[in-house]
Amino acid sequence: MKAMRFVALLAGLLLSMQAFASQFVINHEFSQSTPGQADIMVVFAHENQPVTVDGWSTELQQLVNAALQANDFTGKQGQRVDVAVPAEVQAKRLIVVGMGEAGKLTRAKAELAGANLVGVLPQERNVTLVATLLNDANAIAAIAHGMDLKNYRFDTYKSKAKARSKTTYHWHVANQAAVTQHYTDYLAIAKGVFLARDITNLPGGDGYPQAIAEMAAKALKPYGIKVTILKPNQVRKAGMGALYGVSQGSEHKSYLLAAQWEGSKEQPIALVGKGNTFDTGGYNLKTSSASIVRMQTDKAGGGAVLGTVMALAAQQAPVNVVAVVPLSHNLISGSALLPGDVVTAGDGTTIEVVNTDAEGRLILADGIWYARDKFKPRAIADIATLTGSKVGALGNVYSAVFSEHDDILATMKQAGETTEELVWELPLGPYPGIISSHLADIKNTGSPGAQAGAIFLQHFAKDTPWIHIDMAGNAFSESPRGIHPAGANGYGVRLLTEWVKLYSAQAN
Ligand code: BES
Ligand code: MN
Ligand code: ZN
16 A cells, blocks of 8 residues: 555656656747748738848848738738748748737737747747847747747646657847847746646646645755745644645645745745645535536646746846745545634634635635744735636636735736736725624635635735735636647736736835
8 A cells, every 4th residue: 555655656756747848849049140041931020011031132022022912911910921932032931920010019919929820830840030120129039938838738648748849949130138138037937837837737636735845846946946845744733723624634634835035135025825736625515517627726826826936036036035835635534624613723813614615715824824924024915716706706817806005906907917917906895794703713704705715814914915816717728828728827927927026126
């Protein structure tokens, strides 16, 4: 029995290690030189501006622009034309991509343009990308970033996964240094997004608390991130009875993971992410297949905060940030929590567990308390797949944000717009008595549902400036969506990486 468990553990570890293997199939190289011979040449063009490439003769330029006109190509965002290749072009295929009006090219639009090219360009070809007509270095880097994000695959469970060898794309740009600088930062973000996707995608049977803690530690340590892992008995001894309780019915007990990037000596910003590695609902069992399937993604908030810390460390960002991830496995057995049980959180609050399916707030209560107690943060952002109520209110593109701090809300909304990981504010009150309990200090449910979850968490943030992000529904999609392939999308990494920098830059 023990030996079998060991083999299963080893197999799980190997799987999780493989998940990191060469996810980046394209090596983007930026230069100012004149494009040479290629299989495929991609030229990016602005709206209503003539298309040309360094080294093209006037005749060739006229020929190509006439061909584009014949195809009704104006350079509008999203247009793409395959031009019959004139003899003089040093490529077997010429693709012209419209990027819209100059000056209106946002990061999000550029990323999407890059992502949309992924399905068009065959693997492992000699590709030259000409972006000399675009004058925004950040946007050019974002096109490459969009390609990287879309090219992610989680194929560790495929017995015949298609091997994809690394291909170099040769970019031609006007400002090599600036584009390379921006791309280096985007590559760091993509690494964080991939970590979040890997964590979120891992099935609940392999991605239990200990496995996720070890997988994350292994991924984060090479970046100079300080990782602390609290094992189940340490969680219990520290008094985190709410976190411990959620996993008490599972063979895989609760862990707590903290990962700090100290890129500055300022007071840290704490990011607390829900790491419920599977949500059966507990004894308030999720009884429809639609409600229980994909509940391995209930650790997406944890993935988001760990990915964010990885991204900021990989960028060597001058910020002090710590991710705290309470990890649980919400399963049933003879020792699981019962509806109506009372647990005591790390801060001493007693909680009536009216519904065992409202487990996210239980583990986050202790995650937030631990973050406050150990790191004395200047602000806390928690992020969680917390409530179906949020999905009903806002759907799966916006996440819901709750805060009483205008500067946190404003910077979060700004980060949401920049990254198109959009957030929408919901109120924290007045909802008198919403989580009052006759039995204990508070209870873990209330109505309206998303607000009850937020108000419950607010109790544990106390006077630390705090924001709650309910990302239920946002983390995962059965089919590809925009810059994301099918499966987990790493929602939250791009938002929080941007937010930590914006908020950090504000006066302390
Ligand atoms: N993890 C779920 C929330 C969820 C629902 C995430 C759908 C993603 C998609 C959470 O733990 C949960 O079960 N919430 C309950 C709370 C209720 C019992 C108070 C819910 O929203 O139904
Ligand atoms: Mn639940
Ligand atoms: Zn849950």
